[in-house]
Amino acid sequence: MALSNQQLAAIFQDIADRLEIRGEVVFKVRAYRNVAENILACPVAVETLWREGRLGEISGVGKEIAKKIDELMSTGRLAFYERLREQVPDGVVEMLRVPGIGPKRAAEFWQQLGITSLVELEEAAQQGKLRALPRMGEKVEQNILSGLAALKRQASGRLRLGDALPIAEEIVALLRQVAPAQHIAYAGSLRRGKETIGDLDVLAAADDPAPIIRAFISLPRASEVLAAGDTKASVRLDNGVQVDLRVVPPYTWGTALQYFTGSQQHNIRLREIAQRKGFSLNEYALTRQSDGTAETFADEMALYARLGLAWIPPELREDRGEIERALELGPGRVVMPGLITLQDIRGDLQMHTTWSDGAADVMNMARAAAARGYDYILITDHTAGLGVVNGLTPERLAQQRKEIDRVNAQLSAEGVKLRVLHGAEVEVRSDGSLDLPDEVLAKLDLAQISLHSALNQPRDQITERAIRAMRNPHVHILGHPAGRLIHQREGADYDWEALFRAAADLGVALEINSDPARLDLDDAHARRAAELGCVFTISTDAHHPDALDHMRLGVLVARRAWLTPDQVVNAWPLPRLRRWRRRA
Ligand code: DGT
Ligand code: CA
Ligand code: CA
Ligand code: ZN
Numbered sequence: 001m002a003l004s005n006q007q008l009a010a011i012f013q014d015i016a017d018r019l020e021i022r023g024e025v026v027f028k029v030r031a032y033r034n035v036a037e038n039i040l041a042c043p044v045a046v047e048t049l050w051r052e053g054r055l056g057e058i059s060g061v062g063k064e065i066a067k068k069i070d071e072l073m074s075t076g077r078l079a080f081y082e083r084l085r086e087q088v089p090d091g092v093v094e095m096l097r098v099p100g101i102g103p104k105r106a107a108e109f110w111q112q113l114g115i116t117s118l119v120e121l122e123e124a125a126q127q128g129k130l131r132a133l134p135r136m137g138e139k140v141e142q143n144i145l146s147g148l149a150a151l152k153r154q155a156s157g158r159l160r161l162g163d164a165l166p167i168a169e170e171i172v173a174l175l176r177q178v179a180p181a182q183h184i185a186y187a188g189s190l191r192r193g194k195e196t197i198g199d200l201d202v203l204a205a206a207d208d209p210a211p212i213i214r215a216f217i218s219l220p221r222a223s224e225v226l227a228a229g230d231t232k233a234s235v236r237l238d239n240g241v242q243v244d245l246r247v248v249p250p251y252t253w254g255t256a257l258q259y260f261t262g263s264q265q266h267n268i269r270l271r272e273i274a275q276r277k278g279f280s281l282n283e284y285a286l287t288r289q290s291d292g293t294a295e296t297f298a299d300e301m302a303l304y305a306r307l308g309l310a311w312i313p314p315e316l317r318e319d320r321g322e323i324e325r326a327l328e329l330g331p332g333r334v335v336m337p338g339l340i341t342l343q344d345i346r347g348d349l350q351m352h353t354t355w356s357d358g359a360a361d362v363m364n365m366a367r368a369a370a371a372r373g374y375d376y377i378l379i380t381d382h383t384a385g386l387g388v389v390n391g392l393t394p395e396r397l398a399q400q401r402k403e404i405d406r407v408n409a410q411l412s413a414e415g416v417k418l419r420v421l422h423g424a425e426v427e428v429r430s431d432g433s434l435d436l437p438d439e440v441l442a443k444l445d446l447a448q449i450s451l452h453s454a455l456n457q458p459r460d461q462i463t464e465r466a467i468r469a470m471r472n473p474h475v476h477i478l479g480h481p482a483g484r485l486i487h488q489r490e491g492a493d494y495d496w497e498a499l500f501r502a503a504a505d506l507g508v509a510l511e512i513n514s515d516p517a518r519l520d521l522d523d524a525h526a527r528r529a530a531e532l533g534c535v536f537t538i539s540t541d542a543h544h545p546d547a548l549d550h551m552r553l554g555v556l557v558a559r560r561a562w563l564t565p566d567q568v569v570n571a572w573p574l575p576r577l578r579r580w581r582r583r584a
Helices: 005-022 026-041 046-051 063-075 079-087 090-097 103-113 118-126 138-156 161-178 210-217 250-261 264-276 300-306 322-329 362-371 394-413 459-471 496-506 523-531 545-560 574-581
Strands: 184-186 200-205 222-228 232-237 242-248 279-281 286-288 376-379 419-427 446-450 509-513 536-539
Touching: 005 026, 005 063, 005 079, 005 090, 005 103, 026 063, 046 063, 063 079, 090 103, 090 118, 103 118, 118 138, 138 161, 161 184, 161 200, 161 210, 161 545, 200 250, 210 222, 210 232, 210 242, 242 250, 250 264, 250 300, 264 279, 264 322, 362 376, 362 394, 362 545, 394 419, 459 496, 496 509, 496 523, 509 523, 509 545, 523 536, 523 545, 536 545
Parallel strands: 200 242, 376 419, 419 446, 509 536
Antiparallel strands: 184 200, 222 232, 232 242, 279 286
16 A cells, blocks of 8 residues: 555644544644654655655654554554544534634534534524634624635636625625716626626726726735736635626727626627628627728617617526517517516515524514515424424424414514414425325415435436425425535436426425525526426525525526516415415
8 A cells, every 4th residue: 555645644634633623732733743744845755764664764753653654554544543533524624624714613613513514514604603602703604604605616616696796796886986977887697697607797887997997906805916907907806706897988888798798608699690780799889891880889778779689688698599589579678578576576485493493583584574575474494304403393383383473463563564474394205205294284374395315316216206295285385496505416316397397287386595505496497497387486595584685696596597476476465375375
């Protein structure tokens, strides 16, 4: 078993990490770290030194460590290390990769909160659970969340929509302070609402670009200026994301915004249309090829109109049929004018409270939702089958109903229009049976079902399982259908066509889960489901009042799926929702 110096050093480094997390005395931990460094710096293969009995020549290698190297070299294993790996979970060591987390913090998260993976760490930070620990506050949680986002971005090269959006908004707001009267907007895949973003594209209109460029390259979060010219610049942010800025003259705003919004496929189609009319099209102008006269456009609508097209919402610009629709409708019109918007949303149909793994009680979630202008919310705490959380039994559900009745009475006494509905996120067991008996389900205002376990079942089995669960007449919503986590976990391998046909047939709504890690269903699946006649819910799955703001992410997914309010159950007034509940 030949171990390279790097491999050996990595083992000792890992031993040091795990010992430190376990709370070992400092000098011992330092001894392993020193050895790891000295092995890396060693010009000779440690294996050679070992064969020649010269391990003592490596600085820091005493008797104890020499014995360990000997065991590793001769057997390829190290009993001490294997025991240590059982004692300290890999997921806890992985936390050290998050900027701002050292062994002490990792140990606290593990021992005080039972966190043993990055996924659990992220959930705990989002739910505001870390701030309960000593010397930790909201700021630390925010830093950990942005550190986690940076890690994920490194792994995939792309940032999740929910992580990119606040960053872009902050940049736009800061630039706007410099040039308050000008157009400033993000473009690119973010404006189209894609679920992941490669880089951020920011566009500004100004006669004098200099102050905007200066403000951009000195953004507090910019750690590196990649390029800075008279009208464009690029920076890298502290979390590794690249941001490109273009400043254009105001009279070309429409042409530039259209071009930099993309998608590339959409732009290619648009250029073809321009060429057929005898023009060339770029980010500056539409230019007549016969005589070179250039037309510029101050807004996008005018550009689309000049090409004979209706204006197309950015979320649809993927060359998935929107150009054909725009040609049919013609200039001055809008493609899918009824596309769902955040203002159409009247309620949120998935959230958790302190009854299971949420951070706030029913009343606080209700007040937070009322502050967002909603007419209703559905409380959907986990049922007991999920195991890991404080899940609801039929008895506790009955108690929860009483609390919800009290909250509703209080809200109505205060003149608040919001109503709290009683639901549950019911576990679908691996055979498709549900975690609550029918007579309990029947008492809920709406029942949502979710699969959290055995997501890797073969296609036929998991499809059958979900359909069996949806056949229960008390079931209304299938939560986060794929069960995917962006950058972390592929979803279930359904026969999607069969699943969607069954949902449409049974009148079960499919959730578009707005959690930044989920966005599930995704845009393509939701669009296909809609074609097959399904209806949807757009929910936040909030475990904390602040997470109710994720609704806009789900709405972006729904817009990319071409959905209208008529297809989204929680865009309906409460009486229509109640009628739908009693469907045959
Ligand atoms: P991303 O950043 O990978 O998430 O995707 P986008 O769509 O933001 O792509 P990006 O940042 O490379 O470029 C922004 C937009 O600029 C893109 O959507 C369309 C436009 N664009 C960039 N390069 C080209 C090009 O070579 N041809 C055309 N037609 N458009 C381009
Ligand atoms: Ca981009
Ligand atoms: Ca770009
Ligand atoms: Zn939960």
